[in-house]
Amino acid sequence: MPSFINTVIVGAGPYGLSIAANLRRKGIQCRIFGRPMDTWISHMPKGMLLKSDGFASNLDDGQGSFHLAEFCREKGIPYEDTQVPVALETFSAYGLAFRDRLVPQLDERKVVSVEETSGGFRLSLEGGELVEAKRVILAVGVTHFEYIPKTLSGLPRPYVTHSASHTDPSLLRGRKVAVVGAGASALDLAALLNEAGASVELIARTEELKFHSKAIGKRTFWQRLRRPSSGLGPGWKSRFFANHPNLFHYLPQGLRLEAVRRVLGPSGGMYIKDKVVGVIPSHLGCEIENAKVNDGKVLLELSSRNGERKTIVTDQVIAATGYKVNVERLEFLSPDLRSRIKTVDGSPILSSSFESSVPGLYLVGLAAANSFGPVMRFAYGAAFAARTVSKAVAKAAIREPIGHSSAASDAAHR
Numbered sequence: 126m127p128s129f130i131n132t133v134i135v136g137a138g139p140y141g142l143s144i145a146a147n148l149r150r151k152g153i154q155c156r157i158f159g160r161p162m163d164t165w166i167s168h169m170p171k172g173m174l175l176k177s178d179g180f181a182s183n184l185d186d187g188q189g190s191f192h193l194a195e196f197c198r199e200k201g202i203p204y205e206d207t208q209v210p211v212a213l214e215t216f217s218a219y220g221l222a223f224r225d226r227l228v229p230q231l232d233e234r235k236v237v238s239v240e241e242t243s244g245g246f247r248l249s250l251e252g253g254e255l256v257e258a259k260r261v262i263l264a265v266g267v268t269h270f271e272y273i274p275k276t277l278s279g280l281p282r283p284y285v286t287h288s289a290s291h292t293d294p295s296l297l298r299g300r301k302v303a304v305v306g307a308g309a310s311a312l313d314l315a316a317l318l319n320e321a322g323a324s325v326e327l328i329a330r331t332e333e334l335k336f337h338s339k340a341i342g343k344r345t346f347w348q349r350l351r352r353p354s355s356g357l358g359p360g361w362k363s364r365f366f367a368n369h370p371n372l373f374h375y376l377p378q379g380l381r382l383e384a385v386r387r388v389l390g391p392s393g394g395m396y397i398k399d400k401v402v403g404v405i406p407s408h409l410g411c412e413i414e415n416a417k418v419n420d421g422k423v424l425l426e427l428s429s430r431n432g433e434r435k436t437i438v439t440d441q442v443i444a445a446t447g448y449k450v451n452v453e454r455l456e457f458l459s460p461d462l463r464s465r466i467k468t469v470d471g472s473p474i475l476s477s478s479f480e481s482s483v484p485g486l487y488l489v490g491l492a493a494a495n496s497f498g499p500v501m502r503f504a505y506g507a508a509f510a511a512r513t514v515s516k517a518v519a520k521a522a523i524r525e526p527i528g529h530s531s532a533a534s535d536a537a538h539r
Contacts, residue, residue, distance in 0.1 A: 127255035130156050132518055133248060134262045135236045137161045137228075139184050139220065140490045141264030143507040146186035146227040147515035153522055156258075158232050158250065162220035164266045165213060168289040169310075170317050173213040176309045176337065176394040177503055180206040181356035182216055184223045185508035187515065191226055193219050207354075210396045216504075240459040245485055259525070260485035262514060267491050269455055270448040276413045277305070277444055284423050285416075288314050288445035298322035303425060303439040305413070307331045308391035311445030316400035325405050326437060328427065332410035334402065335392040356505035357389060370497035370509050374477055378469065382495055389499045391447075408437070416442070450492050462486075469495060478517035479510060487514055 132148060134141050137159035145157040160167075175182060183192045193211070196219045197204035224231055238249040245259040271287040278285070288310045291297075294317040304315045307329035319325045337358060355364035366373065366388060373381065393401065401407075408427055414434075415426040425437040451471035452463055467474045467482035475496040479487045489510040493501045500506040 127247060127257045129257045130154055131258065131522060132156075132260050132262065133158065133246070133256060133258040134264055135159060135239070135248075136264035136266055136490075137224070137231055137233075138164055138264065138266045138490070139504040139507040140266070140510055141262075142220065142223055142228050142231075143185040143511035144262055144264060144489065144514055145230070146184070146223070147511045148518060149228070149230070150187045151515055151519045153515070153519055156230060156232060156256065157228060158234055158236050158248075160233050160235075161224045161231060162217050164268055164289075165217045165220065167292060168268055169213055170288075170291055170294050170314050171213070172294070172317050172320075173313045174394055174396050175211040175213065175216055176392075177211070177356070177505060178207045179204055179209060179211050181503070181505040182211050182219075183508070184220060184504070185511050186227050187512060191223055196222055210394065236457055238457050238459065239462060241462050241465070241483065260487065260518065260521075262479075262487040262489065262518075263455070263492065264489050265455065265492070267448040270450050270491065272446050272449040273444045274305075274413070274446055277416050277442060280416055280418060280423065280442065283441060284418055285442045285444060288443055291443060294318045294321040294323065297441075300324070301438075301440040302326075303328055303423070303437055303442045304445055305329070305442060306391065306445035306447070307334055307409075308445065308447060309393050309397075310447070311391075312336075312393035312397050312401050314443065314445055315405050316397055319400070319405055326439065327401070327405050327407040328411055328413065328425070328437070329391075329407070329409050330412060331391065332430075334398075334407070334409070335390075336398040337392060337395040357500060357503065362388065366498045367500050367505060370500050370506065371477065371513075373498040374475075374496055381498070382470065385494050385499055389502075408435075448491060450494070452492075472496075477513075479514050480517070489514060 132155040134145050134157040137157055141157055148155045179193055194204050202215055203209050235251045236248050237251055240247050246261045248256045268289055271289055273287055297318055298321050301324045302318055303326050304311050305328045315325050315327050352359040353364050355367040357363040357367040411427040411429050413425055414428050417424050423439050423442055428434050452466050452468050452473055465483050472495040473481045473488050475493055479489055479493055481488055491502055
C-alpha cells in the first residue's frame with residue numbers, strides 16, 4: 126500500500142529546499158524528492174560567476190537563519206553583499222550545506238510520475254515506491270523548459286546542443302563553437318569556452334550586448350533615492366518586481382505577460398564584460414536564417430537588419446537561448462493532470478498562493494513568472510515563494526481532519 130504524506134515537493138533547488146525548510150519549521154509533514162542543487166551543479170559551466178549579488182542569493186527557512194554570508198564566513202570564502210561576485214561553486218556548496226542543516230529529510234530519488242487520485246495525488250518514484258499526498262509542490266527549476274529556436278532544432282545532435290548541456294568548457298578545447306544568445310548563460314559560456322581554448326564566435330539578435338553596471342563604492346543619498354537597490358538590481362522598477370510579487374500578481378494579465386517578456390531581459394553579469402567585449406568575435410543584430418550540416422561542419426546563414434548576409438562555418442552550435450515554460454514539457458505529470466492545468470502561452474495560471482487550477486497542485490520558480498513576475502527567474506524569489514506556499518499549506522492543514530480519505534481531500538480542495 127502506498128505511503129501517505131501531507132505534502133510532497135518535487136525538486137530540490139533553491140525553491141524546493143526553501144519550501145521544505147519553511148514547512149519543516151511550521152511542523153508540516155512533507156517529503157522532498159530530487160537531486161539537491163542539480164541545475165547549478167549539473168547544468169551550468171564550471172567557473173561561472175552568478176549575476177545576482179551575494180545578498181540576493183540566499184535560500185530561506187522562514188527566519189533567515191542560514192544566509193550565504195554566514196556560510197562564506199564559516200568556510201573562509203570572501204564575501205560582500207554587492208562588491209564580491211558569487212562563484213557558481215560557492216553557491217552550489219551553500220545550497221548543499223543548507224540541505225544538510227535545514228532539510229535533512231531530502232530523498233534524492235527521481236519522481237517518475239504524478240497522477241491525480243480521488244484523495245489527492247499518487248507519485249511513483251524510481252525504484253518503484255508509491256507515495257500518496259494531499260498536495261504536490263512542483264519546484265522543478267528550468268531544465269524541463271530548455272528552448273532551442275526552430276532554425277537550429279532541425280540540426281542533428283551533437284551539432285547543436287543547449288547551454289545546459291555544458292558544465293565543463295575544457296571538453297571543447299580546440300573546437301570551433303558558435304554560441305547563440307545574449308544573456309548571462311551565453312556570455313558566461315562564451316567567455317569560459319574562450320579561456321578553455323575553444324575558438325568561439327557569438328551570435329545574437331540584439332544590436333548591443335548589455336551588462337550589469339559595476340557597483341563602485343558607497344552611493345550618495347540622492348543616488349540611492351533615484352535608483353534604489355533591490356535583489357534584481359538598482360531602480361524603482363526592479364525594486365517593485367523584486368519586493369512586490371504579490372502586487373504584480375494582481376496586475377492585468379496582458380500587462381504581466383508583457384512585463385515578463387521585456388523586463389530584465391538578456392544581459393551579462395558585471396564581471397564578465399571585459400572577457401567578452403573586444404575579445405570574442407560577435408555577430409550582433411543578426412538572425413539565423415538557415416542552419417545545415419555539410420561535410421562535418423555546421424553552416425549558419427545569417428542576415429542582419431541592414432540586409433547584410435554572411436555564412437559562419439563552425440564545428441558545433443550551442444543554443445544559449447534560455448528557457449520557455451510549457452506545462453506539456455512536464456512529461457512526468459500524467460496527460461490527464463496536464464490537461465487540467467489552465468495555462469496562458471504554456472505557463473500555468475496560478476492563484477495568489479501559487480496554486481494551479483488543479484486543487485492541491487502548486488508550481489513555483491520559472492513556471493510562476495507569468496503570475497508573479499521576473500523575480501521568479503532568480504534565486505531571490507525563493508523566499509517569497511517559500512513563505513507564501515508554506516503559509517497556505519499550513520493554513521489548509523489546520524482545517525483538515527486527520528487521515529487521507531476522499532472526504533478530507535474534498536475539504537482541502539474547497
